[in-house]
Amino acid sequence: MTQPIDESIYTAVTVAIQAEAQRILSEGLVTAVVGYASARRKGSTQPIVITDAALAEKLIFTPACVNNLAVYLTKAKKEIPKTGRIGIVVKGCDLKALVGLMGESQLKREDLYLIGVPCIGVLGSIIQPDTAFTSDSIAPKCRECDAHLPLGCDFVPSQQPITPELEKKYAAEIDRLEAMTPAERWAYWKEQFSKCIKCYACRQVCPFCFCEQCLCDRNKPQMVETTPRPAGNFAWHIVRAMHLTGRCAGCAECERACPMDIPLNLLNRKMAKELKDLYEYEAGFEVNAKGPLTMFTEKDDQSFIK
């Protein structure tokens, strides 16, 4: 049954974000603040980079602030000014990405000023941004969120996020797929990947796809077919999921950005679940010197090796 979700704290959160951005910009603590601003369509938002304290009032936070802004801090997106410390508005899930990026030498904590959002969730899709925020329209990732209050930020508005208990959709969907035969799973993904057009929105919004030269763009050798044919689509999504294994912390931007509605985060969540089972590893909670696939123990499971 659809239930409305109380998003009223976001009004106060917006005010607090504006005030903090205004302060850190005017005090020269940061050279820029990456945040969200409202846009033309009713209820819509856009990522924005503010360098002028007077423009801090443009910043907002609403359920339509879906983007993981961490993507703007990775090397692949070179347009953000790289001089000095940068302020960034982060939800708990976005922060996990930043933590991962720090572990992979892409960011330094001292170069960031983190404005955390007490988050009750965001919309699953902003194709129609003027959508009521309910138990139906909330993003699936928010249903299983364990980071409503981002930890270790420089500033977090004092509002307490109160979130309704919702059924975990990814877990249920993974269970459903795992119960299938391999042939049924293959058929499921074949149908899903048949929609893929290789627009690479999944890659471009992913904070962890920071390679300067994607393996899948290479042609000497062509490791993955670049054309959007069924074979190349499968290979791309398998390689993408593998490269994010042990790194993806579940911001689900790939899935949200996919114009063809392919449930990409399902692959990421499945792999996260496996790594938790195998190595008790969960991404995004602390800056680790090594990830689960760049380290080992002598006692690692090898029951699959005959």
Added chain:
Amino acid sequence: MKTYISEQNLNTLLDTLIAEGKRVVAPRMNAGTPLYEPLASADELVTDQLPKRSGKEAFFPLCEDIMSYEKEGQKVSITDIDPARFPETVLVGVRSCDAAAIPVLDAVFSWDYKDEFFLERRKKTTVVGLACTMADDACFCTAVGLSPAETRGSDLFLTPVEGGGYSCETCSEKGEALVKSYTALFAEACSSKALPLAEPQTEKIDLQKVKGWLDNHFEDPAWDSIATRCVGCGACAFVCPVCHCFDIVDEGTEKSGKRRKNWDACGFWKFTHHASGHNPRDQQPKRYRNRIMHKFKYYDDKFGETLCTGCGRCIRLCPVGIDIAGIVEEISKK
């Protein structure tokens, strides 16, 4: 000449065409996503949702083979694709914005080089357009001078009428031929009133003014603020009914393989990446600027119209909320 076809007869028409071995491409649901795809039966037809991709791929496939090669010893042999193998197609339920895109593509693919692949597919396809009865605030066909009842690009144009069924307008010989072949399914005249058409909320944009500004502002600080947020995916270009850039790649092994043509997007970093390593559009705002320039200036310079039909797909599907209608509107006010 206006005629009428009931919903049931439309279904019969489509099923008949399918049975005759024609490929009927129309909006259908694929794993929960509305897309123009070949129908297995008329039941699959979906008319109440705008497909997430446009109808352009009926003529300009997402990916197509253009030749194949084989090597033996020191010899290489090449086999061309036979365009006679392209299937006869009826493209049904095409919204005005998607149908109006087809003549725009015609111009490009039959300009200095006649693209035999595009033109052959085009020749073999009959387009059945559909008047649009629903709009959201991303729709802006009226802003670029089109309308929900635009018949341009359609061979036969359907307008939903009160009480069900469609009033049909033949717009070309192909359309006429279609009606004639299956004349029993069409009623002679349509008495019902057309359903109210969609009303996009965007105001008409002065495209000449936009072009005028673009003519003189290749370098402008505005590009940075417009496009810094662009993350460089190809979603906007790939869902666009008129974007038509493509890439050609060879795929296969040392012994044999195919040369393939597939969609490309100016938002990609690789789009203008030279073999030397140099990239003239080295930053995302420069790439996004090209998208606007091509749509509202370069295409106009060459063909005298705008490379945009206001379908609004790129606005809805941009992962970072870039709003081309808003951008152009702002430019028009400069």
Added chain:
Amino acid sequence: MSRIGVFICHCGENISRTVDVARVAAEVGKLPGVAFSTDYKYMCSDPGQTLLKKTIQDQKLSHVVVAACSPRMHERTFRKAVEAAGLNPFLCEMANIREHCSWVHENIEEATVKATEIVGMMVERVKKNRVLPTITVPVTKRSLVIGGGIAGIQAALDIADGGHEVILVEREPSIGGHMAQLSETFPTLDCSQCIMTPKMVDVANHPKITLYTYSEIELVEGYIGNFQITIRKKARSVDEDKCTGCGVCMTKCPIKKIPNKFDCNLGMRPAIYVPFPQAVPNTPVIDRDNCTKFKTGKCGLCQKVCGPGAVDYEQEDTLIVEPVGAIVVATGFDLYTIAEKPKGSPIKGYGEFGHGKIPDVIDGMTFERLASASGPTGGKILRPSDGKEPKQIVFIQCIGSRAREKGISYCSKVCCMYTAKHTMLYHHKVHDGQAYVFFMDARTPGKSYDEFWRRSIEEEEAVYIRGMVSRLYQKGKKIVVMGSDIAVGVQVEIEADMVVLATAIQPQAGADTLAQKLGISYDKYNFYSEAHAKLRPVECATAGIYLAGACQGPKDIPDTVSQASAAAAKVMALFSKDKLEREPIVARVKESACVGCFACKKVCAYGAIEEKEIRDRQGNLVKVVAYVNPGVCSGCGTCQATCPSKCVELDGYTDEQIVAMIEAL
């Protein structure tokens, strides 16, 4: 297009019996890029190799595939032949159609088809092979030895006697290490100092050895053949060049009651001191923490009495940089601190045995000092508490060792033997005394070792009780030791005057820090890891670094000396050439594509990957990328499989080569 030559070997009949070699040659002749293909009776024979060389020249071949036996057998042979014909050896590949085909299949049709495919695969691979130049690395023929115990001394002397310069670095004010503390040594009961001190003097006098005592390794840079070592020479407060070692300063120093670590804190020393009389160098050092001059600014007596004017209160730590080509690590061991649980360690301690609380419960090393003629008691066995001779003494073995529940599972190897020795020394010195030993089992493998142990029981009257001590407590002047004799099945209670614990051997404190500086690996106890437990027990996985002595694992003196000499031999083998030649199968980074996530560095077991700054012409930092040191890389390729964008590539096994093979199938 490439001009590939394919040579199919009959191997007598070994291949041709089941593989239709003529058909294989004909089939692969059709492959794109193949300019020549033939079959021949014995490719590895002289005429076979001549055929190969001649065809390369006549046919102007660009690449070669020899289809014959396993490359593990003859790859080198054919690459040499190819090189002789003027091609780069790495443009030659072997297709294994013998071990992997003709010998394992009987059906001629199947074997022929398989052989054709194997050769086809190698043809596609070889097309993607690149010219690889052999890697040469210059070798600095000087070596560093870390640690001046018996292991370091032996290694340093052997290398120096071999004619190469040695830098010997010792943390303490004197070399000698633990062996200098021992009284007598098993199994011959030689006086330890008698056999040790001449070696110490040899080190001091050796023209090829530079000795830095009271010094530590600050920084290690570089790689095999080319290390740069920064050594911190701590301020001694005495000028080594001026000091004559007369010792007047030490006799005049008013502070006299500082427990001497060398004597396990049983004896006392002044604030300016040498740790023991035979110290090398015989130059005192001022213990600044306990010196009145340093604490209050007053005194200065030692400076006044020093004839040569060697005492220098202003002296500071100095950093010395030494280039070396090889490193021997010989940092030795320390005894398990049993009193309490060390911080942050998995080890649990033995608080229940009263060590540190009951003064007459001592460890093995303390007993050595008591028994030593040069020790604090002049070689008399006396109780620390009251200086009386103990008449009943209990030795307890396996304190810490082999006690998984206490955190250490390994055997310390030397305790059984030194406890036996202790019972003998005790019996020699206290004729009316009785020694008891609690032991789990006696481990005495080694030349004359078991005989030695039996002698302690049969001739020296030690009573061995098989079982562990459950409890131990002070009762008046006695220590009550309660345990069980599991051989007889009774409880035992002994009122002892003194208890000696055979505590476990552990690596030196700070072993892990040094390992990190050196880039070598270590186990969970901080013992350094050898490259291979059986076949490379002396080398570290990091090329150019070798191990000697107990820093690698518990060892007695003969084993330590053997390993030290082995390490020296390894160093000298390395120094036997001016340049190190290596197969060029190493990884390379495509810097333009590298984003510096350093996943490669994280998985490299050799520490071959470094961080490298890329700067523009103005000197601004553009990015930090990975750099593979070709001198260190061993060519496993784990980095490439890990790199998400594959911008690190292993030469000889590039993605292009491998994908070409897969696509050939």
Added chain:
Amino acid sequence: MHTEKPKNSFEPKIIAFVCTWCTYAGADLAGTSRMQYPSNVRVLKFPCTGRIDPVFILKAFQQGADGVLVSGCHPGDCHYIAGNFHARRRFAAFRKLLEFIGVDLNRLQFSWVSAAEGGKWVEVVTDLTERVRSMGPMVEFKELAMEEQWSGTIDTPELKEAYNQI
């Protein structure tokens, strides 16, 4: 001696990715010992299992492999200290991914075969070949390789024929 196989019976294509120090040497030993095993396997030699990229496995299936074997040194025996430990984690994850995508893991085998285990090599290769033979061809990837997005499809009888042949 040469038993005739029934015509048209399915001969699976097995690709083995092995390390040079243990498994390749083990396979050599099987050869020098003149052990017999099915001829379906094609061996690709790597310095170490640490070098084996999951993409190669994917590529092998895409290129028509019906079964894939990855084999290297037993834990602790790696010539390069720890390459096989890294590989173990990598493949533990990758096989889970392939399974979730719908690949039957009976087609993908991981083994440790040492240089002394010629017999084990024979056993592993024989078992995998026979298992895959009984499963039939790996049609999934082969179908994919021939399929087009609907818009690029050309109806030719030859292609249909080829597709049906899978």
